[in-house]
Amino acid sequence: MSITSWVKRDQRVVWHGFTQMSCYDTSTPVIVDTGEGNYLIDVEGNRYLDAISSLWVMTIGHNDPDLNQAAKDQLQKISHSTLLGNGNVAPIELAEALAPQVPVPDPHFLFASDGAAAVEQAIKIAFQYWHNLGVTTRDTYLTLDEAYHGDTVGSLSVGAGGFGTSLFDPLRFPVIRTPGYNIENWAEQAVKAVEENHKRLAAVVLEPLVQGAAGMFVCDPPDVSQVVAAAQEFDIPVVCDEVATGFGRTGTLFASEQCGIAPDIMSLGKGITGGYAPLSATAAAPHIYETFLGPDLGERTFYHGHSYSGNALACAIARRHLQLLEERDILSNVHSAAAALASALEPIESHFAVKDVRRRGLMAGVELNPPPGAERWGRRVCANATKRGVLLRPIGDVVIIVAPLSVTAGEVEVIGQTLLAAIDAVAGQ
Ligand SMILES: Cc1ncc(COP(=O)(O)O)c(C=O)c1O
Numbered sequence: 001m002s003i004t005s006w007v008k009r010d011q012r013v014v015w016h017g018f019t020q021m022s023c024y025d026t027s028t029p030v031i032v033d034t035g036e037g038n039y040l041i042d043v044e045g046n047r048y049l050d051a052i053s054s055l056w057v058m059t060i061g062h063n064d065p066d067l068n069q070a071a072k073d074q075l076q077k078i079s080h081s082t083l084l085g086n087g088n089v090a091p092i093e094l095a096e097a098l099a100p101q102v103p104v105p106d107p108h109f110l111f112a113s114d115g116a117a118a119v120e121q122a123i124k125i126a127f128q129y130w131h132n133l134g135v136t137t138r139d140t141y142l143t144l145d146e147a148y149h150g151d152t153v154g155s156l157s158v159g160a161g162g163f164g165t166s167l168f169d170p171l172r173f174p175v176i177r178t179p180g181y182n183i184e185n186w187a188e189q190a191v192k193a194v195e196e197n198h199k200r201l202a203a204v205v206l207e208p209l210v211q212g213a214a215g216m217f218v219c220d221p222p223d224v225s226q227v228v229a230a231a232q233e234f235d236i237p238v239v240c241d242e243v244a245t246g247f248g249r250t251g252t253l254f255a256s257e258q259c260g261i262a263p264d265i266m267s268l269g270k271g272i273t274g275g276y277a278p279l280s281a282t283a284a285a286p287h288i289y290e291t292f293l294g295p296d297l298g299e300r301t302f303y304h305g306h307s308y309s310g311n312a313l314a315c316a317i318a319r320r321h322l323q324l325l326e327e328r329d330i331l332s333n334v335h336s337a338a339a340a341l342a343s344a345l346e347p348i349e350s351h352f353a354v355k356d357v358r359r360r361g362l363m364a365g366v367e368l369n370p371p372p373g374a375e376r377w378g379r380r381v382c383a384n385a386t387k388r389g390v391l392l393r394p395i396g397d398v399v400i401i402v403a404p405l406s407v408t409a410g411e412v413e414v415i416g417q418t419l420l421a422a423i424d425a426v427a428g429q
Helices: 003-013 021-026 065-077 089-098 115-132 153-158 165-171 186-197 221-233 255-259 286-292 312-327 330-349 377-387 409-427
Strands: 032-036 039-042 047-050 108-112 140-144 176-178 201-206 238-241 265-268 280-284 354-360 363-368 393-395 398-402
Touching (some): 003 021, 047 409, 065 089, 089 108, 108 115, 115 238, 115 280, 140 186, 153 165, 176 186, 186 201, 201 221, 330 363, 363 409, 377 393, 377 398, 377 409
Parallel strands (some): 140 201, 201 238, 238 265
Antiparallel strands (some): 108 280, 354 363, 363 398, 393 398
């Protein structure tokens, strides 16, 4: 069946997120049939280099034989059983494997399915933590401008808006917000806000090193450590949202490592299963977790949970994924591929139609510089690159690259050359 027929069927019954469905059929969507390593293959057999890692989730390639085997093995046992009040071998084993790897010391993991839910859990845990201590006046959070933490109402509230979500402003709870990583002295301003509001703050919430959905705004590790130190000096829990930066994307397993910080609470998602299955987790340090201990059915219990929390199939894949990152020495590839990406983006940096190029590890944003009146450059450049076989997706006029951790130097070169050709085509050169 042709792509056109699939698009018609798709549009008739599927509602795509962040997508205007009225013109979905004319926006040349890719209809994926299969995946192979770093490539997606559509229903007509066309291949696309997945340069956004399927919205930043895929890590070591699609259709990986070892991850497939882990999934098959788990399916022979059980796919899911509830973690509400009972356990399951797969999430226990995953939590044991993750515990020594995350920067939260001696953590307990509360599992969920999406990044937004992992953030939602984190901010609710921070809120209840203070109540558990008998403090009921901590009713707000310090969060950053340009932040993105997901689309549930809580995660939307700690996030900064944009993407047409201002409609939901009346639903957002108020927070204290200081500038994002695009403002030079953001850290100083955050520290000042912590000092001024330390009695009111339930937590400080940030994305260490990279504000991804903002369009890849990046900062320096000491700035993050400075803000974290200020909060922790006042015993304010720091929530690190590593949904996007986690699992190797910035060059270390977690971005917090580069900042030398130990968050009190941490949100994980996206790459946790290598892009195989929806799984997320909120990790909490002992001084947080232990305040939740008390009598059965008592008020210290965390009354929050999801049906698919700790899904065994996803957890088994995630555990094998963690092993494979090590067995295949994936972080070494990230280092060399990140250097190759920096070189590949050099000719783009000096292009007249490009305003800025920002990058940490394999996450990059190429901000276009459309002339007045030019419309949808980001969309048009990405559509052009996709036609040339490199799948890209913009955020506004920023072309986002989130390369697979398994990307080769040759593939990185292809991404750079294709993007350059697409920019030339749209900018008219
Ligand atoms: C830093 C960060 N937090 C949370 C989320 C939300 O994750 P999900 O889309 O899985 O709900 C995202 C998604 O891009 C993210 O970048």
